[in-house]
Amino acid sequence: MAEATSVTPPAIPEPQTHGVSFSEAFSVWLRIALLSFGGPAGQIAVMHRILVDEKRWVSESRFLHALNYCMLLPGPEAQQLATYIGWLMHRTAGGLMAGGLFILPGAICIMVLSWIYAAFGNVGIVAALFFGLKAAVLAIVLQAVVRVGSRALKNDVMRALAAIAFLAIFFLDVPFPVIVFGAAAIGFLGGRAGLPTFTVSAGHGSSGGGDADSLLGDQLPLHARPSVRQSLVVAAVWLVLWLTPVAVLLVAFGSNDVFSQIAVFFSKMAMVTFGGAYAVLAYVAQQAVDHYAWLKLGEMLDGLGMAETTPGPLIMVLQFVGFMAAFRAPGMLPPLLAGTLGGLLATWVTFAPCFLWIFLGAPFVETLRGNRALSAALAAITAAVVGVILNLAIWFAIHTMFREVKPVRTLGISFDMPVLHSVNGWAVALSVAALLGVFYLRIGLLQILLACAGAGVLLHIAGLV
Template structure:
């Protein structure tokens, strides 16, 4: 007699490792690209994760601070093969990006002021601005679903761009306001109904919507917290007391740890927050160097937040008078303290979020946070636009760069009308930069 299994077998661990390793090298295109690749392989091809569970996991990661694509990889690796699966998937997702951005940062430090690379960046940066604008439009289409959401997005932009209010405070304000509105006037918050319903045969998938949330308790959370503190504190002490200039390394470590925990909404919220601090308050980088970092980050696989690794490199390089060694240590430090919190937030926070995901207050909160993220992305576009369209100088017709503006419009045309993927746009823009160099010399 043929027996139908009520649940699929656990996927092969070695095959999962191969996928996570490959993902780290091919995950171009930002969060949308990362999510698409993971969905195609894990849901459509292998049927390891059900469609409903995949998007439920994505929503859970959006509630947590930090880059949701990296957290989603950790989450799915964890659901498939436990803690070891989450650690491996999370490391492999970012390791190629770190290695590539380190190589590009060294090249930039050595040859960034040469005419060829200057011209290449002049071709690449307008395309990056177009990609940010395109991302804003894509996010706003799904998240701005009522007048209140538009108001939150607009207010978030005003607060971040004109009032210079740090992103964490904006997000905290939105959280407070959304809870108040949900309690006092819930009719003003429209909760978008989920479009990713359960598959009629969820049990075909190893990870599915029928599974109970992973077990958690105060004891488990306490153990995980202790492990995280050890993993954070030992490198912090080693870096700050074994290297010269203790104060600099303390500030660097604390800045990236703080940004990881306080920026809900992914890469587009953490980047403006860090960019403002390192260029204006701490003066570790010039605004031009920061914008060049965006261009470098767009050419690598992995999350856009990898630009923070570049920030660590340039901070160490500039602070220690052009030392590539200190720049490399700065990059590794920034990477470690940026991505380490993602693991603990998934292992500790995801089980709690799984239990409360259907709570209407949580859904309302997520809805307005996403709207606020749109405003922060617009702030990022303005930040980049000032440096790209006006060559980092005061906004005026005299400083306006018509070639850069024209390439932004051309890039937007390719993205919106012809649906060109981002990697192709980056390659075309690199070619445009090389062509400009050849025509000038």
């Protein structure tokens, strides 16, 4: 693909001419939100089918360009993609509507499930239900490795990046941001040099992909033109909205208060969750379980099972973590109220930055459609993320199938080794069945989750778990 020129597409006059009313857009975004099961791959597929194929709001090339930018950002790419396209169609209000609706159903579901879990989580049948869900989660994470890998690892260089990323994070505890930015730098330099191995995902910015046939067309909307003044206003507004609750909690209660810890920790996560939830959940789990002792490892996996069974981004599991953290240390508040506030706080500091990244960066990204170096950086990041997701899959497998692990720390190498005699036979059997259902029988995600949850309940009724 030829290097993109510096010519900015002409702006269309206001008002918008695509003919999609705000109320019509609301119904479409609500429909997408209610169908957003199956993690980022399924959510993006739903958006593509509705927005590109069915409604023809945006073209294939524009959709992929927006997606590629969102994959470079920290945070859930599917939610940010919805925000981006909502912003393109109906300015800031459209972005808030699309991104907010994408979060809302999952936030409500996770909160209700958190209440039930906090009240009845130790009851045998509830624990058995989540025992089954863990097996399904393992199959889903491994499926993510295969899906992303088949798309990203098109040559030996990309496969090597994935392998290096896996070894670095699994055995050497290299921080995830270091892996992401290192891969981005390699890809960017390779793209600038014109190396063919770094152009596997190029071409998304081509304007010849039928843009004129979409309702938005190939024009650059007037509100999408980059402006330094507008960028400063957007940055100021969203930084205040995001960080004011954090500052107030720190000043009022100090850094050791559980609400202050939730606000600070998840604000940090919002800045480093590159590659989506799968890529960072192992780190979040380690910090929440080992460092803060907010919840137990099994409870973290239960929370992931909740997020997998509800609509919305998988990163909504952080709401469950915030809920359990505050529920266990409520202070002067009733535990359920403290948990509710902790979950909402975690959700706010996780998603407020997502709107900042889109509203601040999208106008500039719209002028970069077809940039070779940006495409190459994305390709390298995606390859590295495959290795990171593989790390998460192995971490889940170890802690799902074995009751005990033994930490290995020697010569700079650090990992958890399973204790073989602690193997959980029923967990292994359920996991194998889930893997067969996902990879060979092609059973849908929701059916796999329901089947594994039901199997866990039946095993409990039979007295086997």
